Amino acid sequence: MNGLGLLQHLSIISDPRQQWKVEHKLSDILFLTIVAVIGGAEGWEEIEDFGVDHLDWLRQYGDFENGVPVHDTIARVMGMLSATQLQKSFAAWMKDCxxxxxxxxxxxxxxxxxxxxxxxxxxxxxxxxxxxxxxxxxxxxxxxxxxxxxxxxxxxxxxxxxxxxxxxxxxxxxxxxxxxxxxxxxxxxxxxxxxxxxxxxxxxxxxxxxxxxxxxxxxxxxxxxxxxxxxxxxxxxxxxxxxxxxxxxxxxxxxxxxxxxxxxxxxxxxxxxxxxxxxxxxxxxxxxxxxxxxxxxxxxxxxxxxLHWQLDVGMREDECRIRREQAGENMATIRHIAFNALKGDTSFKAGMKRKQKRASRNSAYLSHVLAGLGVS
CATH class of the missing domain: 3.90.350.10 (Transposase Inhibitor Protein From Tn5; Chain A, domain 1)
Structure with a gap:
């Protein structure tokens, strides 16, 4: 991995919330959402569940001072987040790597x-x-x-x-x-x-x-x-x-x-x-x-x-009903991040769905996948 890692590129995205109401860092919410999708999560509740199950592991990478945000908070933030900024950060990261x-x-x-x-x-x-x-x-x-x-x-x-x-x-x-x-x-x-x-x-x-x-x-x-x-x-x-x-x-x-x-x-x-x-x-x-x-x-x-076939079959993109505000667009970009991460791993010779299941149950494998994103 050359240049800046994914999270460094994502750090330029502005937080759309009123700061005095912020209980969970934007970086923590983005990181949780990305790793949960890598682990096979398909909706807000599943992202929250993934966070609860992996909280100790998540704290190796982020603060999560107040624990895991509830699914309503995740949905609200992902709906408010600038899709244009997220896409520009993604493209800038790919230019680097x-x-x-x-x-x-x-x-x-x-x-x-x-x-x-x-x-x-x-x-x-x-x-x-x-x-x-x-x-x-x-x-x-x-x-x-x-x-x-x-x-x-x-x-x-x-x-x-x-x-x-x-x-x-x-x-x-x-x-x-x-x-x-x-x-x-x-x-x-x-x-x-x-x-x-x-x-x-x-x-x-x-x-x-x-x-x-x-x-x-x-x-x-x-x-x-x-x-x-x-x-x-x-x-x-x-x-x-x-x-x-x-x-x-x-x-x-x-x-x-x-x-x-x-x-x-x-x-x-x-x-x-x-x-x-x-x-x-x-x-x-x-x-x-x-x-x-x-x-x-x-x-x-x-x-x-x-790409399109694996997004549908492996990540069930066509079944996703997330669409509020900019959330649907943002989740499409995050699925692309997850796709690149899982495709980039060659240590486990398996299809997209098997890789997601292993990432969900095996924190060491998930950390290995994240290393390919420049996350350490």
Whole structure:
């Protein structure tokens, strides 16, 4: 761990309470909430219970002069706490402990917290946009949007928090916007953007150019992989094109554009002829080979399979009904902290849920996990 630890970064967050009413330090409440979520706690009562069960251990790291705060106090403080400050502290901590390598794929995608929807208060579900390091499988930062359509405005805010120089930033079609491409370039990184109907002229240019037989032409830069299992065979093919003239005048609208990419996935089931063929188009400011294009496009989906899936299955994020004030957003960030902590531990070869259970019952293991956060 280089630089400042997590708790030092969190110490810059201002306490929203009236100081003469404060019975429990903000640092103690934040620390308790983080370690309880690492230990599998899913709600305020469970966080309080975790604190009561581990009070002597907690006092090795914080004051807890007045014992463990009750769940109502924890809920109230987490609702009042500035979500923006917490997210900035998180991103600053990740800048300190994660050094991006040249060409590293940073996947950006959004996730809706389904149970955060509150019909009675006419409050829409919380939608978080996250940046995920595909190689290291850690969250680098996140911001909240009002809904999925606002990812376009949230992504530049998220990029501003990140240190991504030299990286390849991958974003799905929602983020295929000129302003976002320019923001990535301004941060010293390259973009790989999926193209769909929200950029109709781009999509039309690809459609007019592409034919499946192009994958077979020896003079084209193409690449393929094949995987078989469970009665299915999936073939993935990619084509990297550096002749930008097929875009016409559109080429001048995208900053530093160098590569056009086409990726096809062909699935055969039970020896039957392929019926399911998916073709995706990409634009990139990086000069990518067909192999690099296929690997980067596949790496993008790690944010779904490695992050979003584990948040739902391991931490039951979609079942969480916490939504008062800024509490839902803050708990989403704390789950990302817990995710990074548990992913960072390699001493116990197990899935997310098993690691959480061990952390809950084994204080020595929990201390080991915390060491990875720079907490000692």
């Amino acid at each position: 994660h050094v991006a390598t040249e060409g590293e794929v940073i996947a950006i995608d959004g996730k809706t917290l389904l149970r955060s929807y509150d019909k009675g208060r006419r409050q829409g579900a919380i939608h978080m946009v996250s940046a995920f390091s595909a190689a290291n499988q850690v969250v680098l930062g996140q911001v909240k949007t009002d809904d999925k359509s606002n990812e376009i405005t949230a992504i530049p805010e998220l990029l501003e928090l990140l240190s991504i120089r030299g990286c390849l930033v991958t974003i799905d079609a929602m983020g295929c916007q000129r302003a976002i491409a320019q923001k990535v370039i301004n941060k010293g990184a390259d973009y790989l953007l999926a193209v769909k109907g929200n950029q109709p002229r781009l999509e039309e240019a690809f459609n007019n150019y592409f034919r499946m037989e192009m994958f077979q032409r020896p003079d084209n830069d193409s690449y393929s992989t094949q995987e078989s299992g469970h009665g299915r065979k999936e073939t993935r093919l990619s084509l990297a094109v550096d002749d930008l003239s097929i875009l016409g005048d559109l080429v001048f609208e995208w900053p530093e554009l160098k590569t056009l990419g086409i990726v096809a996935a062909v699935r055969e089931v039970g020896g039957e002829p392929a019926k399911d063929i998916k073709v995706r188009y990409y634009i990139s400011s990086a000069r990518l080979s067909a192999k690099e294009l296929l690997e980067a496009s596949r790496s993008h989906w790690s944010i779904e399979s490695q």
